[in-house]
Amino acid sequence: MTLYPLKLHILKNPLLSLLQKSKTTSQIHQIHAQLITTNLISDSFAASRLLTSVTSNIVNMLYAELVFNQIHQPNPFICNTMIKGYVQSSEPKRALHFYTEMRRKGLLVDNYTYQFVLKGCGIMMGLVEGREVHGEVVKRGFGSDLFVVNGLIGMYCRCGETGWGRMLFDGFCGKDLVSWNSMLGGYVGCGEMGEAQKLFDEMLEKDVVSWSIMIDGYGKIAEVGRARVLFDSMPMRDLVSWNSMLNGYAKVGEVVAARLLFDSMPVKNVISWSIMIDSYARNGNFIEALNLFRQMxxxxxxxxxxxxxxxxxxxxxxxxxxxxxxxxxxxxxxxxxxxxxxxxxxxxxxxxxxxxxxxxxxxxxxxx
Missing domain, CATH: 1.10.1720 (Proline Oxidase; Chain: A,  Domain 2)
Structure with a gap:
């Protein structure tokens, strides 16, 4: 009965509220020092909040390791935060090493652990390591977990094994839209646009991600006509789909078409501006590139x-x-x-x- 008031007290601690708003290294360092002074760092919830800020706001994994080593009994959430941080900071090998150490020390893993580890294996094209993790997944009874299966599909496809990805996809009864998009993205990533189109046509439900994957795929193989047909057929568009179509035009040097699309965009982000500036510069429109850079x-x-x-x-x-x-x-x-x-x-x-x-x-x- 005493645990609940303690957790409520920690939850309402102003340091954690400040931590949530902190975006810079110096701010997080100051709060970290106060967490140590007040001994709040020993609480797994407070420690996990600090670790989340370090891995998501400033993405400093050396500092994250320092924080992690101060936690006496790391729970699965804390360990998963570390693995996710390594993957997001383009250090998939460190993520895999951390996962191996988790297992060696007997720390608990869950479905999210495998999701992040498999993503890391895919990024590093680590098919051998991915298959080893797949074996662990089956051994530990996570073979029918939706998050894990989606992670496996993505891993195999990133490693160029779309056949294995498709076998898992076809054999899984609990597919969701993420499963379909993972397989679709796998085909597109491997340049198998014929298979991607077949799967896309089979989809009873599509979201803006599904459409954007296909537009991006056709753009990469310079079939901007097919990409534009899909773009014009979209029931709803988001910034990603606009940028995918813009990038398609830019890749084939259709600068005029790209600029018309750019000017018609309801919202632009730094990616939109960068695509257009780069397109001008790569195609010899140097004055236009500088003018657009100034406008940006x-x-x-x-x-x-x-x-x-x-x-x-x-x-x-x-x-x-x-x-x-x-x-x-x-x-x-x-x-x-x-x-x-x-x-x-x-x-x-x-x-x-x-x-x-x-x-x-x-x-x-x-x-x-």
Missing amino acids: LCQGMKPDKVSVVGAILACGQLGALDQGRWIHMYMKKNRISMDIVVQTALVDMYMKCGSLDESCRIFNSMSE
Whole structure:
């Protein structure tokens, strides 16, 4: 009887409310320190809330490991949060290693554990590891769990084994729309558009995800006519479907059609702007690329790597050194990540604009 008031007290603790609103590393560090001071870190609920913030808001898995190691009795939710964090931060091998350690230490696993682990196996194309997890799934009695089966279908399809995915799909009686979309996405991801179209036609229920998967698939194989027929047939469209169609036009160099679609979009996000800017830059419309980049900034939209690289490419081709320098400084000021792709674009831009010193400076910093 004493547990309930304690949990209610923890649930209403202002630190947890602050944690929910915290988005930056410094804010989360401060709350973490107070959780340690008040000994709230020893409560599994409070610890899980902290871990969720670390893995979803700042996605710092080294810090997440530090938090995890302070938890004396991690429950399945806490362990799953770690695995999910590794997968979302593109560290699927770490996710698999963590899962292996969970089993070695005798920690409990549940259906969500397998869902995240299987997704990690699919991302790393780890068919051998995925099959081992499949064996564990059957052994532990999760073979008929909807979340797990959907994870297995997705894993096999990501690894190129659509036959195995389809066998699981056909043999499972409890399929939901996610199951259908997983199989559909599997065919599309493997370039099997004929099989994808057959499955799509068989679907009694379709959602916006189903339609977007097909539009994206036809766009990837340059069949934008078929993609547009599907797009125009959609009962409802969301931003993903608009961007899929836009990307289809961009991939085949139909810049005019892409711009018409872009201008007719009811809502745009950074992906929409980036697709259009990149399309202009890749197809020789350099002035249009820079004009659109400026419009994007005027709209208060923070550019991503794709839009920045497109704008830098345009500056290089136009010899617009001042504009290129401004974009470079803008990136530094706004802490936009400068990975190898962005740095290479900057090196190329400065060289084409005749600024060899700046080009060499960036090139030399790349090897440091």
